[in-house]
Amino acid sequence: MLNLIELTSNQLTKESLNEWSAKMIALIDGGDLNALEAHAKAKAIMSALKTVIEATESQAQDEAAKYSMKTFQAYGAQVTIKQGAITPDYEQDAIWVKLKTQLKERGELVKTAFQSKGAEMTDESTGEIIQRVQPKYAKSSISVQFK
Numbered sequence: 409m410l411n412l413i414e415l416t417s418n419q420l421t422k423e424s425l426n427e428w429s430a431k432m433i434a435l436i437d438g439g440d441l442n443a444l445e446a447h448a449k450a451k452a453i454m455s456a457l458k459t460v461i462e463a464t465e466s467q468a469q470d471e472a473a474k475y476s477m478k479t480f481q482a483y484g485a486q487v488t489i490k491q492g493a494i495t496p497d498y499e500q501d502a503i504w505v506k507l508k509t510q511l512k513e514r515g516e517l518v519k520t521a522f523q524s525k526g527a528e529m530t531d532e533s534t535g536e537i538i539q540r541v542q543p544k545y546a547k548s549s550i551s552v553q554f555k
Contacts, residue, residue: 420484451552 418424435441472482472489479488498504521529521538529538 418484447550448552452554455554 432441432446436443436446469489472487475482475487475489479486481487498508517529517531517538518541521540522543524540527540529540530536531538
């Protein structure tokens with residue numbers, strides 16, 4: 409079985425990781441592992457790994473810069489150095505800021521109409537009739553926290 413703490417280079421393949429995942433899921437589906445316990449432990453490992461990744465991102469980039477290529481193999485993984493995207497700062501555009509504010513205000517009106525008991529609501533300031541929209545359902549989930 410794949411050891412999550414000490415991965416060897418030959419274990420860093422999609423196939424190997426998919427096989428490990430499939431084995432874990434089969435153990436859960438077969439009743440050999442408690443689904444909630446496995447889920448909580450997986451979330452704990454993800455949380456810890458997220459912290460490690462965030463803390464080492466800069467150092468890993470410095471180490472990757474020592475390689476002479478943009479894409480290279482290291483430690484059983486393909487590594488690609490990517491530059492951050494350059495995007496416009498929309499907040500500097502007065503029209504964009506105005507539209508964003510209007511959209512937020514409209515969203516609040518639609519939300520208020522949705523929460524009302526009737527099929528429609530009248531905006532007191534403009535007299536506009538706002539129809540109650542249909543609900544949109546999000547996927548159910550469970551929250552796992554560590555204290």
